[in-house]
Amino acid sequence: MSDFDGAAMSRFVSTFADRLHERREELTQLDSAVGDADHGINMDRGFSAARAKLAELGEADLGTMAKTVGMTLISTVGGASGPLYGTFFLRLSTSLGERDAASTGELGAALRAALDGVQQRGKAIADDKTMVDALLPAVEAFDAASGDGIGPALAAAAQAAAAGRERITPLVARKGRASYLGERAMGHPDPGATSTTILFESLRDAVAAD
Amino acid sequence: MKKLINSTDAVVDEALAGMVAAHGDLLRVIEPNVVVRADAPRQGKVGIISGGGSGHEPMHGGFVGMGMLDAACPGAVFTSPVPDQMLAATKAVDGGAGVLHIVKNYTGDVMNFELAAELAQAEGIEVTSVVIADDVAVKDSLYTAGRRGVGGTVLAEKIVGAAAEAGQDLAAVTALAQRVQDNVRSMGMALTSCTVPAAGKPTFELGEDEMEIGIGIHGEPGRERRKLAGADEITEALMGPILDDGGFGSGDDVLAFVNGMGGTPLIELYIVYNKVAAMCAERGIAIARNLVGSYITSLEMAGCSITLLKLDDEMTRLWDAPVHTPALRWGA
The missing domain is CATH 3.40.50.10440 (Dihydroxyacetone kinase; domain 1)
Known part of the structure; x- marks a missing residue:
């Protein structure tokens, strides 16, 4: 399997945008149980715009592509998801730099930088019941499996994200609007951890499609 | 919708x-x-x-x-x-x-x-x-x-x-x-949900005989769902935590703000204000200024919020100063 290149980045963003659009109602439904019923709508709007911007950009290095996605998300998503997913892609951008392709290790380092950025921006830690509970195990699983190559590492990451999302569903939320609910948030899946799971599944499938 | x-x-x-x-x-x-x-x-x-x-x-x-x-x-x-x-x-x-x-x-x-x-x-x-x-x-x-x-x-x-x-x-x-x-301290409640236009259906469901106490302004559920009660009892449920938490007491001058959530008529807000005024009077709290109306809403949600602000002389003077905006206008 080849490195993670610009074509893979395009497929990743495009696949994620498609799936957010398909699952827009589901994400909004999850958010109406614990938040303000806009997660699916906002993510769909932001990633559709990001995909369009990437298409306009044409050929570019990985850092420029990720920066374009991040800036577009910050400008179009709003809510908490805009700054958080925007920061995720901006940190990918800084880490990937002017590379046209990233090795498995380089992609892992970029994902780690993205995780750090999201945690700095949102100040969430493990078990706060946020997107971090899908993102953190995904990055750790990627690192642990990176010796097997990019495909298996991304498969492990996607699996860990989904498991993280399941694991926190029974918890009380400690960040974001769901935290206002106290025990009433228990048993509801977290919308942000759900969209982060879809992100890693999209990344896995975009690379596997090469 | x-x-x-x-x-x-x-x-x-x-x-x-x-x-x-x-x-x-x-x-x-x-x-x-x-x-x-x-x-x-x-x-x-x-x-x-x-x-x-x-x-x-x-x-x-x-x-x-x-x-x-x-x-x-x-x-x-x-x-x-x-x-x-x-x-x-x-x-x-x-x-x-x-x-x-x-x-x-x-x-x-x-x-x-x-x-x-x-x-x-x-x-x-x-x-x-x-x-x-x-x-x-x-x-x-x-x-x-x-x-x-x-x-x-x-x-x-x-x-x-x-x-x-x-x-x-x-x-x-x-x-x-x-x-x-x-x-400043506030607390709100909802009699009905509201519908985000892009979502197309109500953010949450409330039964005919239910209300949500401690609601936010985004249709996010509140802290507790209760059986519907009269305006006085609801006002007490909101004022209690406000008075306790803010430490409002005898001798304080306050600005009392009774706010509609978007779907509640002014006639009901005045019923709430009446109870707020009585509760303040019982405690020796002077309502030096007030505001009654729908100024911070949650689409078409029915319900209200109550806000108390402990005033000092400067705040009172600045509250009275001329203002000319689409929603608030006096002295200008």
Whole structure:
């Protein structure tokens, strides 16, 4: 399997945008149980715009592509998801730099930088019941499996994200609007951890499609 | 969904166009969707800006004008505005004396305003921020996102706006905004849910005989669902935590604000105010000023919120100062 290149980045963003659009109602439904019923709508709007911007950009290095996605998300998503997913892609951008392709290790380092950025921006830690509970195990699983190559590492990451999302569903939320609910948030899946799971599944499938 | 709209995608844009059509003497709208006071920037005056999701009208756009906000940044319905908006607003109102951001404490609003403040500072504009977090329904602890910004925001915008209009500097208006925040407490309740236009169905379901106590302003569920009760009992349920938490007591002068959530008529708000006044009188709390009406709403939700602000002489004087905005106007 080849490195993670610009074509893979395009497929990743495009696949994620498609799936957010398909699952827009589901994400909004999850958010109406614990938040303000806009997660699916906002993510769909932001990633559709990001995909369009990437298409306009044409050929570019990985850092420029990720920066374009991040800036577009910050400008179009709003809510908490805009700054958080925007920061995720901006940190990918800084880490990937002017590379046209990233090795498995380089992609892992970029994902780690993205995780750090999201945690700095949102100040969430493990078990706060946020997107971090899908993102953190995904990055750790990627690192642990990176010796097997990019495909298996991304498969492990996607699996860990989904498991993280399941694991926190029974918890009380400690960040974001769901935290206002106290025990009433228990048993509801977290919308942000759900969209982060879809992100890693999209990344896995975009690379596997090469 | 039954709404007086043309298309769910055009709700915010068309409402803003309508505001300009109605109040072009007070405000204008600049790209990307920022409501700006018609005569901004005013040289030497501190700029006061706020913003948040749409659906809370008249807040914030309806408070743009003389003696209150210099600019307001409306996001999509119930969604924080994006940093581009706050950056554009900050630049549009900067008269060389700096700009204060009044931010309601919601995770998204705080993060987007933070990003915007960083960008504005990078462009050489001095920016301070005060976060309003007055909703006593939320436990204020390390284990929540902290209290939400609700009714106290309206009072902060009026009082701080008057101070900026009177020529106070950035440090002074920032300290004043913080003082309002430290002395204000609110709590709300809902009789019905509301429907985000783009979602098409109610955010939550409430039975005919149910109410939600401790509701926020985004249709997010409150802290407790109860059997429907009379207005006096509901008022007691809201006032209790406000009085306790704020330490309001005998000898205090307060501003009492009874706010409608969007779908509750004024006649019911006065029934609530009547009980608020009685409860204050019993405790020796003097209502020195009041505000009754729908000023920070949650679309068509029925329900109300109550806000008490402990006043000092300066706050009272600034509350009385002239204001001329689409939603609040006196003395001008």
